[in-house]
Amino acid sequence: MTKTLNLHALALGALMTCAAAAQAGEVEVLHWWTAGGEAKAAAALKATLQAKGHTWKDFAVAGGGGDSAMTVLKSRVVSGNAPAAAQIKGPSLQEWAREGVLANMDDVAKAEKWDESLPKVVSDIMKYKGNYIAAPVNVHRVNWLWANPEAFKKAGAKVPTNWDEFFVAAEALKKAGITPVAHGGQNWQDFTTFEAVALGVGGVEFYKKALVQLDPATLNSPTMENVLSTFKKVKSYTDKNAPGRDWNLATAMVIKGEAGMQIMGDWAKGEFIAAGKAPGKDFVCAPAPGTAKSFTFNVDSFALFKLKNDANVKAQKDLATAIMSPEFQELFNLNKGSIPVRLGMKMDKFDDCAKTSSADFVATAKTGALVPSIAHGMAVPSAAEGAIKDAVSQFWNTDKMTPKDAMAKIVAAAKTK
Template sequence: MKQSRTPLHALIAGIGLLGATALAHAGEVEVLHYWTSGGEAKSAAELKKMMAAKGHTWKDFAVAGGGGENAMTVLKTRVVSGNPPTAAQIKGPSIQEWGNEGVLANLDPVAKAGGWDTLLPPVVANVMKYKGNYVAVPVNVHRVNWMWVNPEVFKKAGAKIPTTWDEFAAAADKIQKAGFIPVAHGGQNWQDATVFESIALGVGGADYYQKAFVKLDAAALASPTTEKVFDTLRLVKKYTDKDSPGRDWNLATAMVINGKAAMQFMGDWAKGEFTAAGKKPGTDFICAPAPGTAKAYTFNIDSFVLFSQKSKDMKVTNDLAASILSPEFQEVFNLNKGSIPARLNMPKTKFDDCARLSMDDFVATSKSGGLVPSFAHGMAMPSATQGAVVDVVSNFMNSSMSSKDAVQKLIAASKKR
């Protein structure tokens, strides 16, 4: 999900570690992570317990508030000084950027021993590799292209839950006439981009999405399909409320929970808001793929890169990597987080209906080619390109810019590096 900037005090605390921390010694696990919320903190404790069982001591390097630039600055200082932590929470194309620095550990021995190539879909495994070698390990998979629905609002409005964007317009009209807000939305640029990419996937399909927003193919971006995506985004905007600008995503989710709004387009972290409110999937709320995306899946994966250490320290590095991808940790972490395991074919008994559907679709789309990385959540593009593309989408959402003009601006943004 969206990453926020790290507060200055976290930066200062992190810098303090530079002077206080001696070179990591064998048996000590130091991990830069952002698992500071309730469920995530429980998961970090579980990983700590697993490492203790293997004889290692855990040294926390937790930074509250998400993966901001300041935390990355601290990490770079640590690495340059020759004192990297064991691992750091980094994802998507940023893994390749760290690989280019030549500071990451080669995890192929532990990957081969654990059969990672059979446990992970190729599209996910490739994100974890640098020049063909594993350098990172995935913790979870978030599905981004979800639509969260209040079935009672649909029932009161006499509307059908949409499976296509044409059906969406028909349902939204009925919902609006019945006095409800059709779409709960937070007008922040990353939320705008989240809706946009689900529309792109639903309007154009996985092949178009892959060409346009992963490969940044100019012909795909310039196609009439992209113009239709912007037209559909404008349609969705029409059914949001006037108070949406600046609203946080969880407040938008609350509008669906309390029956003020009918639906929200958001990743599966939204499910945590429903469950925290005591709502049950399939009864009090419905999780469904965004219109037109039932056979596709945009993923956002939390992962850890592991850093090269002295040879004597590689045992702790390999043990940490193996523990993160172990069935035990994958299960407990994802039950806490609301996401699903990155490992294929995990037992589903402890997971709820939404997670089970996500797990089934994860497997199916990994075979069909419908599994694609979320550009809105930093999985598909270089960071400079992503920022430029997100700006175009958000500017379109908040202006009278024509779809034709937006397409041209999107093409220009795709060239930013």
């Protein structure tokens, strides 16, 4: 009798193990989080999925802006071998959804109350024809200026709040033998600087008309000419080794005190933290000059592709649930330098930069000064964004090109479909 019961128990245990194994799937995730703070954040998501018994297949493609990753993704999807999830955001989500390759995640979203947990401006981006097709991970503020206080002290300069002060500080840093502006000469980094100048010089309404609505008259206005002149002046305070430099290497220059400032989104903070630096003491985070009451947002999200294998579909849904869980939102964003996209999150574990960012995110959503970052794929379709990006970088890199020449190229680029 005992022997028979033991055999039954063994058989039941084996069945349960098989059932668990049947539920365990593989989740392949395409992302470009390969730098210090980003890599730690990706590792946190991997650990969350492994804890549920799933296998994580890392599909990391280096390159800060994700352009290389998108090229690889297109070839995979075309060949019928899509990953479970891929880092896609903004209007590109709608472009992929129109191809009919993304999965409907409404059952997860309803169970987890996503509509109540997200600002409408964000949830609308995550949907196609009213259905969730992506899960948001965070909110990045793009219009930040990072500064090394020791470098500023050495130069006898103060952290600038407008563009006139910026150039005074840059001149002082230059005289002190410090590279004023750490920059990586890649087109998305040029464009990040450009949109910060556009917002700081032109203001919110100008930014919306020029870089969200792509209004030809605004793109060809005297204000845009002023923006381009200011933008080109910034270049004169970068170093000769800037072309081709990755963004995190530019951040490292500020961390080491080799450079005084960098204009970059708050993913840069993850690099400072990973290097053991403390905000307010070892580095300063301030809104980019002239942009204190506005907020350019970049929301990272994972598009979820249609899968055939049931176990992998279950793993994919567990991934979506994990991404939006309060525990993961906190852990991920503490590592990434961003803030939770989920509303009502406690911010007590976050530093002063994140607390400022979170408060400004809420405030600007109410005033209408919360605007999508064109440089980071949140504002316009990818074809127009790419063409404008190229025109802006061409102006940055061509000494003889005038602002008026650049404006003509930008107006033409904005018509790209």
